[in-house]
Amino acid sequence: MTNKKKNISSPYYSIGQLRISIWRDLKRISTVLANSKKGSKCEQDSLDTLKGFLKDIKTIELYFVYPGKTRLEKLCQALHKEEYMSLAHNITEINRQLVSDEYLNHPTSTHTEENDQARPEDIRELSSAQKKNYFEVLFVEDRSAIEEVALHEKLDELREPNEQFTYDFLVQRSFQDSLIALLFNPNLQAAVIRYAPPYASENISDLLKPYIQNVLKIDLEGTPEYELGPLLGKLVKQFRPELDTYYVTDTSLTDLKDSTLRQFSRIYYRKEDLQELHLGIIRGVRERFDTPFFSALKEYSQKPTGIFHAMPISRGNSVFKSRWIKDFGEFYGRNMFLAETSSTTGGLDSLLQPTGPLKKAQEMAAETYGAQRTFFVTNGTSTANKIVLQAIIEPGDLVLIDRDCHKSHHYGMVLSGAYPVYLDSYPIQEYSMYGAVPLNSIKEKMLQLREAGRLDKVKMLLLTNCTFDGLVYNVEKVMQEILAIKPDMIFLWDEAWFAFAGFTYIYKQRTAMFTAKKLFDKYRSEAYKKEYKNHIKNLSAGEEPTLPDPEKVCIRVYATQSTHKTLSSFRQGSMIHIWDEDFRKKSENTFLEAYMTHTSTSPNYQMLASLDVGRRQVEFEGFEMVEKSIEMAMVLRAKITNNPQLNKYFDVLTVKDFIPDQYRETGLVEYYDPSTGWNRMETAWEKDEFMLDPTKITLFIGRTGVDGDTFKNKYLMDQFNIQINKTSRNTVLFMTNIGTTRGSVAYLTNALLKISEQLDEEFRSLNSRESEISQQRIHSLINEVPPLPDFSYFHSSFRAVPTVPGGSIRDAYFMAYNEDNYEYISLGDCKKAMTNDRDLVASSFVIPYPPGFPVLVPGQVVSEDIINFMLALDVKEIHGYRADLGLRIFRDSVLNRQKTATALGAMGMGNSKKKK
Numbered sequence: 001m002t003n004k005k006k007n008i009s010s011p012y013y014s015i016g017q018l019r020i021s022i023w024r025d026l027k028r029i030s031t032v033l034a035n036s037k038k039g040s041k042c043e044q045d046s047l048d049t050l051k052g053f054l055k056d057i058k059t060i061e062l063y064f065v066y067p068g069k070t071r072l073e074k075l076c077q078a079l080h081k082e083e084y085m086s087l088a089h090n091i092t093e094i095n096r097q098l099v100s101d102e103y104l105n106h107p108t109s110t111h112t113e114e115n116d117q118a119r120p121e122d123i124r125e126l127s128s129a130q131k132k133n134y135f136e137v138l139f140v141e142d143r144s145a146i147e148e149v150a151l152h153e154k155l156d157e158l159r160e161p162n163e164q165f166t167y168d169f170l171v172q173r174s175f176q177d178s179l180i181a182l183l184f185n186p187n188l189q190a191a192v193i194r195y196a197p198p199y200a201s202e203n204i205s206d207l208l209k210p211y212i213q214n215v216l217k218i219d220l221e222g223t224p225e226y227e228l229g230p231l232l233g234k235l236v237k238q239f240r241p242e243l244d245t246y247y248v249t250d251t252s253l254t255d256l257k258d259s260t261l262r263q264f265s266r267i268y269y270r271k272e273d274l275q276e277l278h279l280g281i282i283r284g285v286r287e288r289f290d291t292p293f294f295s296a297l298k299e300y301s302q303k304p305t306g307i308f309h310a311m312p313i314s315r316g317n318s319v320f321k322s323r324w325i326k327d328f329g330e331f332y333g334r335n336m337f338l339a340e341t342s343s344t345t346g347g348l349d350s351l352l353q354p355t356g357p358l359k360k361a362q363e364m365a366a367e368t369y370g371a372q373r374t375f376f377v378t379n380g381t382s383t384a385n386k387i388v389l390q391a392i393i394e395p396g397d398l399v400l401i402d403r404d405c406h407k408s409h410h411y412g413m414v415l416s417g418a419y420p421v422y423l424d425s426y427p428i429q430e431y432s433m434y435g436a437v438p439l440n441s442i443k444e445k446m447l448q449l450r451e452a453g454r455l456d457k458v459k460m461l462l463l464t465n466c467t468f469d470g471l472v473y474n475v476e477k478v479m480q481e482i483l484a485i486k487p488d489m490i491f492l493w494d495e496a497w498f499a500f501a502g503f504t505y506i507y508k509q510r511t512a513m514f515t516a517k518k519l520f521d522k523y524r525s526e527a528y529k530k531e532y533k534n535h536i537k538n539l540s541a542g543e544e545p546t547l548p549d550p551e552k553v554c555i556r557v558y559a560t561q562s563t564h565k566t567l568s569s570f571r572q573g574s575m576i577h578i579w580d581e582d583f584r585k586k587s588e589n590t591f592l593e594a595y596m597t598h599t600s601t602s603p604n605y606q607m608l609a610s611l612d613v614g615r616r617q618v619e620f621e622g623f624e625m626v627e628k629s630i631e632m633a634m635v636l637r638a639k640i641t642n643n644p645q646l647n648k649y650f651d652v653l654t655v656k657d658f659i660p661d662q663y664r665e666t667g668l669v670e671y672y673d674p675s676t677g678w679n680r681m682e683t684a685w686e687k688d689e690f691m692l693d694p695t696k697i698t699l700f701i702g703r704t705g706v707d708g709d710t711f712k713n714k715y716l717m718d719q720f721n722i723q724i725n726k727t728s729r730n731t732v733l734f735m736t737n738i739g740t741t742r743g744s745v746a747y748l749t750n751a752l753l754k755i756s757e758q759l760d761e762e763f764r765s766l767n768s769r770e771s772e773i774s775q776q777r778i779h780s781l782i783n784e785v786p787p788l789p790d791f792s793y794f795h796s797s798f799r800a801v802p803t804v805p806g807g808s809i810r811d812a813y814f815m816a817y818n819e820d821n822y823e824y825i826s827l828g829d830c831k832k833a834m835t836n837d838r839d840l841v842a843s844s845f846v847i848p849y850p851p852g853f854p855v856l857v858p859g860q861v862v863s864e865d866i867i868n869f870m871l872a873l874d875v876k877e878i879h880g881y882r883a884d885l886g887l888r889i890f891r892d893s894v895l896n897r898q899k900t901a902t903a904l905g906a907m908g909m910g911n912s913k914k915k916k
Contacts, residue, residue: 186624244284470696503622516579786872812859
């Protein structure tokens with residue numbers, strides 16, 4: 001039953017938005033106060049308002065190093081002394097530093113008041129070599145203000161003037177405050193848990209509660225304080241796994257639990273010198289900052305070499321000495337060519353058999369993404385998908401696969417010789433798109449195969465997470481209930497559009513690697529074994545278990561990601577992540593063979609370096625950048641929803657538009673409500689079967705009278721040079737990412753405003769007949785959407801077992817290599833042929849853009865619904881179909897011959913020569 005409990009809402013999506021908003025209000029009010037007449041009502045009103053804002057900002061600033069307690073106290077003193085002009089000046093300066101992030105570029109510690117003397121122009125004069133990488137360290141300890149000052153002084157003495165890294169620290173005196181700091185402060189790169197912190201915070205107010213739901217649901221009240229330190233270390237790794245963690249204790253080594261020893265980067269004892277802790281912090285950051293392959297490539301590019309191999313462009317010799325293509329070299333710059341080589345020695349490495357910097361770079365990436373193994377791929381996730389399928393799947397294996405997945409998976413079925421069992425996503429008819437595959441549909445298909453005695457042939461479940469339109473699975477629930485039916489199922493999660501998800505906790509819990517590790521640990525625990533026994537004991541007669549048997553279950557999970565789509569990498573830079581407890585035993589050799597098959601012997605080194613550097617970026621900035629990309633998406637949603645000129649023509653589709661009620665246990669219907677503000681999504685992301693990634697913003701444009709493809713080209717691209725990836729008949733999809741800025745959102749908003757004003761003008765200029773035609777077009781876009789067809793079925797000629805799901809698209813695919821085996825039939829004649837009981841069987845993939853996935857695959861029977869859909873399509877790009885020739889189908893004589901061969905093969909009569 002859907003839970004209709006109201007979500008906690010707020011007028012601001014994030015604490016960052018709220019924080020900057022309050023500082024801006026302080027700037028505005030302090031300026032008014034400074035310019036008010038002494039003793040006036042304006043002065044008194046401004047004073048009262050300012051005090052309220054100061055109270056609020058003090059609550060928030062406890063979790064940030066800058067502006068810090070000293071500056072806040074300075075503001076309060078200026079207010080008390082009625083030095084309003086000085087107050088306004090200091091608040092303005094803090095605003096500027098926060099909005100521009102200039103305080104992060106300051107090469108000295110940020111806790112001292114002397115920082116205010118360093119003006120931005122002084123900072124800009126520093127060369128990039130002099131600038132230091134600044135970060136912050138969370139110190140968790142209940143120490144007094146005097147002790148905190150003493151700690152600052154001791155650490156200042158330890159700093160080296162030429163050190164590449166510099167840090168300041170943030171002291172939190174309770175368990176809860178420490179967790180809040182982790183959620184609020186993106187500058188934290190390490191956590192030092194000193195001794196036993198008290199549990200409860202004294203700072204939690206109604207102002208903070210909407211933003212700390214993940215903290216409030218952790219109830220450890222009454223837990224002994226000596227246990228809170230290790231528990232906090234565990235939660236740091238849950239919320240911010242990229243942070244180095246250090247534990248300072250006086251517990252004897254023999255009494256420390258193994259789990260405590262494993263979860264901290266290092267453990268120090270109270271009597272040990274503070275210098276050791278300082279050096280440990282610096283070393284931890286330096287190790288994460290390392291980019292093995294990028295560094296090796298930079299070093300190689302500076303070596304004097306003689307080029308006698310097969311790349312004239314190497315070192316730029318064929319470019320910069322040319323009179324005709326020198327502009328090409330000037331455009332890209334000399335370093336691009338200095339780093340261009342086919343050498344795998346001289347400090348570099350081979351992607352096919354790495355032993356040096358590439359090997360280390362991939363190991364560091366695996367740790368960052370939570371995988372056991374990670375492989376770099378330089379020709380896109382399409383190839384990554386084919387590698388995994390060819391590595392795992394053998395001819396004749398069954399693969400449960402969502403029909404609307406990327407075409408590379410379908411071609412992977414051809415390569416591997418697998419029998420795909422297609423799963424249908426629920427349709428979102430009014431917007432001409434598909435949702436995702438319900439868990440019950442997957443389980444029903446598996447039970448059908450089990451009843452037919454074919455479940456043992458099912459090798460893999462392949463799903464897209466998240467989909468192009470932003471639908472995200474409850475990965476843990478799916479894997480758990482599927483493993484309850486088939487405990488050795490292998491999972492391939494196509495996370496092409498989800499590479500960023502591992503760097504903020506809300507998203508991370510729905511990623512493949514995080515879930516694989518979580519379930520592996522869970523199923524090995526004694527608590528789970530007890531839970532499973534009780535679960536089995538309480539099942540009704542005939543009821544299917546939803547928990548896997550801990551004695552049989554095996555976690556085997558693969559994820560492919562397009563790093564270049566949502567993180568920093570050159571185009572086609574992708575990765576394969578593996579969490580497979582049987583990888584060494586069952587899959588390593590075949591995986592490496594498949595990797596060799598599809599990977600170039602001349603990979604692009606610049607792309608590999610970008611994958612290495614992209615890993616470093618998400619180690620240090622991933623949390624902040626992903627949170628900001630979500631924030632930018634939310635800002636855009638609110639801008640369009642709240643603006644009457646925009647919402648006249650455009651609707652931002654919400655959670656309820658994409659996900660039916662039965663898949664939303666928590667009852668969340670939208671992220672933003674104009675009347676109540678932002679609804680918190682933490683609980684829904686934890687519990688609901690599907691969620692909508694808010695960084696995918698789908699705009700319904702039906703009321704414009706313009707179809708999606710025309711809107712993309714005529715309005716967005718031609719007029720404003722705004723690029724988007726996807727349209728449907730009546731929608732366009734915008735995406736925010738870690739590169740999206742406030743300026744980008746403002747530019748898009750302004751463009752949409754101008755487009756809406758153009759539409760106003762166009763509609764006003766129409767005569768009565770033109771207006772009638774325009775209204776008909778609008779009505780068609782809103783109400784006359786072509787019905788989305790489900791997968792029909794494979795023709796019996798291509799089925800492994802009659803009446804059982806699963807067909808060989810490989811046989812059908814290669815049969816079409818002989819042009820005598822197929823013919824063409826117009827769409828108009830298809831229905832006539834069907835009425836005469838003729839089976840029309842596709843001999844090729846047919847892929848309209850949009851929706852961008854096959855509506856027909858080789859060997860599939862053409863249904864009336866599919867023909868109706870194709871007749872109603874008004875898109876220009878349909879791969880595998882030519883309107884002048886018609887649909888390419890197999891001849892009946894070929895199907896009969898194939899059907900006979902299939903039947904003989906099933907009876908064991910097909911390979912008589914081989915048997916002889």
